[in-house]
Amino acid sequence: MYFIKQFLIAFIGTIGFSILFNIPKDSVVKSGIIGALGWITYVFFNDVLSSSVAGVFLGAIVVGLSGELFARFFRKPATVFIIPGIIPLVPGSKSYYSMLAFIEQRYTEAANLASETMFIALSIASGIIIAASVNKIFKKKKIIK
Amino acid sequence: MDATKKELKGLLVMALIAGRIMLRNGAETYRVEDTILRLCKSRMNIKYAEAFVTPTGIFMTVEYRDEVLSYTYRIKSRNIDLNKVTLVNEFSRNFVNSDMTTEEGSSILKEIEKKKTYSLPVQLFFGGISGSFFALLSGVRFLDLVCTFISSLSLIGVLYYLNKSKFSFFLKNILGGMIATILSIFFVEVGIGHDLNKIIIGTIILLVPGVAITNAIRDSITEDFLSGLSRGIEALIIALSIAFGVGITLRIYFQALGGM
Structure with missing residues (x-):
């Protein structure tokens, strides 16, 4: 039940974002699904592995792979699906709290939070890189055949 | 000779407009370069065409027989409109697979450029x-x-x-x-x-x-x-x-x- 609720919230939130990025009308719902899939993966692995960095990493891989898959299937640029899909994983609240710790001069806590934010950002990057590289391998195989 | 030169220029300008729309509205660099090259090489049997794109500018060169034409375009304002990127992507696919003239292509692209975002x-x-x-x-x-x-x-x-x-x-x-x-x-x-x-x-x-x-x-x-x-x-x-x-x-x- 908890997962279904999280899925729906992330779905609607991502749809809102896809409107702000002016995504074509027929792709809005699809990008919502991708955002929700990525978020659910994050929530699940964050729970199981109790590590938000690992959760975001796996979530970003799911977003990247399903974005590339949708792009090929619906013949649209992959970024149409990946850009809104990645937004739920962006460490907005972590970076806010680290900024708050800085201005309240709790520097040790700020350093902890800021480094965690940085690692989450890096894991988003590596997740997307892995997804795109996997996609490239399959593209090349097709041409060789 | 003059007619072919005009045609070449038309093709180049059309590819430039396509690249400009994509780059301004948030496409990746390789997609812009790829689109420009595909559009250039689709007509007049052009063998050599090269494009170099950065987030702030487009540089492109086309060789046709003994002539070399090149263009530089500086991108100043940018905003996000992924719908336009998708439309130009579809357009380039259609253009390559059809007998559309460059004038028709340019007018379609200009219409895409004027498309409204969500209200x-x-x-x-x-x-x-x-x-x-x-x-x-x-x-x-x-x-x-x-x-x-x-x-x-x-x-x-x-x-x-x-x-x-x-x-x-x-x-x-x-x-x-x-x-x-x-x-x-x-x-x-x-x-x-x-x-x-x-x-x-x-x-x-x-x-x-x-x-x-x-x-x-x-x-x-x-x-x-x-x-x-x-x-x-x-x-x-x-x-x-x-x-x-x-x-x-x-x-x-x-x-x-x-x-x-």
């Missing part, structure tokens, strides 16, 4: 929705949800006018962060809002540079390191300016009004 009320509504639902992901009460909805909606409205008035992106994000914080403080002080931090987080998530982040990563893997680096810097500066806007407002609030 302001729709953007306001969905901006409010996405801000409040992202606040909901971190778990807030119903009244805080309403506050986040209203403050995100107003933030989108303000950003709409800031975009029109040629503010630099740095100043725009500082102002965005400040406005988001001031609105959230207002709601909490009035007594409707409860959790100041979560209302602010839900509102500033709208300023997150999603396109810059994603494209920085994707440009770097396709070995367009120049674009990847400059987009990464863009994302970093945007994030810092949001933090600056929010931080300075909160600092004033804590200092002057005693805070929470």
